[in-house]
Amino acid sequence: MAKKTTLTSLKKQEGIMGYLFASPWILGIILFGAFPFLASLYISFTSYDMIQAPRFIGFANYRILFTNDDIFWLSLGNTLYHVLIAVPLGMVVGILLALLLNNKVKGMSIYRTLFYLPNVVSIVALSLLWLWLFQPSFGIINEVLSPIYKLFKLEPLGWYSDKSLSKFTLILMGLWTSGGSMIIYLAQMQDIPTSLYESAEIDGAGFLKKTIYITLPLMTPSIFFNFIMGLIGGFQVFTLAYIVTNGGPGRSTYYYAYYLYDQMMTDRNMGMASAMAWILLVIILVITLFALKLNKYVVYLGEEN
């Protein structure tokens, strides 16, 4: 009996120690995660100019956003366009890069580092660099393309200063950071047993067949992971538009997060900005849950018993 009591107290002690060790993290998530999270939910039901105390106004912010705010819908539309094109395109580029770098060529680690490098470059510096490259009148990209323009008697593309191309230009700029997802794809590619490729080769499969029937199916967990992360990041697109286009021309790159930022910092309308943040959370949550439902149909999770 005495032994049992000692064991219980030891377990208790161990539990306390565990919580103590985890306490910085627990406190961190409560103070810097849960509190702002719940506070923003409350603020979304208030009128709050960041000077005077928040005043409860019920669902007014949500009602206005849905029924009397064209810019809300415009920014949401711009963001959806970005997500629909940037996420799949980013995945394709990431996979292609991973396939390219999954070879035993001399100096491969240098190439991998080079492709990953843009991910550690400040996005502001990166934006300024692209701003110069895509500059419609003096940029190097239009200079390189000038023989094609001349050949087909075309006007040089306006890139980010052309309303119809601006969103796509920002997507192209964003592709430069595909090295981040490439690393994840590459890690999973290298986990694929070589025996599978060897037996496929014996059966006469070439590079294309091996990629389609072995590599890609076995990479679906990482593809799915990058898809979810891409969705979340895609809905929060902001920095490139803020630096390169200022949301223009004609609000064509005025994304949801940009409008949210303006509501908060320019119009000092923290209640409305919080409501926008919660609407965005719900949108991302619904799409992610839907994607997770598809998980079992599209992701290879190993052979069933």
Next chain:
Amino acid sequence: MKKIFTLIVNVILIFILVACTNGEDSGKIKINFWHMSPVGSPSYSPMRRIINNYNNSQDKVLVTGTGFSFWDYWDKIGIAISSKTTPSLGLSTIDDVEARASGKVLFNLTELIDNDTSDNNIDLDEFRDSQLEFATYNDNLYAMPFSATARALYYNLDIIEEKGFSEEDLPTTWSELKTFAKNFDEVDSQGRITRIGFDPTYGNATYHGWLWQTGLDFFDEDKNPTLNTPKHAEVLDWIKDFNSEFSRNQLKTFGEGNELLGINPFASERVVMIVDDDGLNQKIVDANASFNYGVTTIPIPDEDGVNVNWGSGFSIEMYDNGKRNEEHKLAAFDFLKYLMSKEVQIELAIANGWLMSHISAMEEYTEDKPILKALLKEVDNARDKIYIPYAPSWHGNDWQPFYNAFLDGEKTAVKTLEDARAYYLRKKSNYEATH
């Protein structure tokens, strides 16, 4: 050995702790001042000297200064106000003092000035009524005008003289401006503009600035958007038609070239005349530009023109974050009095390159500086933009998409103004529904 090592470490630690405390500062009331002279900026050292001079001049108050760049400052002060972590004193924009005063985050300066019996009290006669009005809420002063910005017409005297003109020929009306500017336009063999006389969208020239000169405004007295008169559309058309002999593409390429150069088109001598503020003068001085230039009044409409320009100065405010006692408040006020004194206002003008708000200080400072003297003259005609609670950035974020769409030829002037007005009205109704 172990004991000796422990002893040495302890001695070093005690030494460091003692060295970190500043005996001279104990017992002083500590206040902090946020300004726009960050570390690394040319104005950092002079600003630090101004603060140190105050600290050395008395033994009751210790001021610490924190400088942020202009672009970072607004987010920092905004967040500080909402989180009640404001500095004792800070700079802000004078046109929206009302928002902070009504939010009870500013100390009432009228009370402090009225109760001050010292001989270095702030002399309100030394500041322009037009600026003091903006800093007043419910008949009480809640801020002091700090700087006094004005817009004026800068002209490149070298290029003007090269073409056989003199300062006597400078335009005073809109039609004269157009005729005169056309003498300086230049295009290269490929049809690219290499120099332009004037463009009413460059520099600090704004639609509301041109509008004010015609006696019109964006908003009426009740802060409702106007914009729906034919005269409003005429002004917009005048702006667009000014350089109508060039295609939009030519003008756009020229504008992009200016942006890429990263320097003001006037400072790079690509534009002969430009509307800008006193900041441009400082930029030209900092860039060691070698050309001769001057400053004059912005031309006004030919008929019933009003001599007015956009002001937009900074205010200096004492923040009440709910935790500051009377002693702290009086200490901050003492530093405010120091900053608003004639001598320090001159020092601040030298430090920042700004025109300050103190009238006689600036008259004395600009006496031997013809450009600044001319700019100071324009301050008397400067007018600040009003604060619109439902659209604080009515002239910026809100208006720019409409303005750019018009300049790009996507909409007519009438349609642009109609759409903009509807947009402001919607913002107003949404604001009223939540406030």
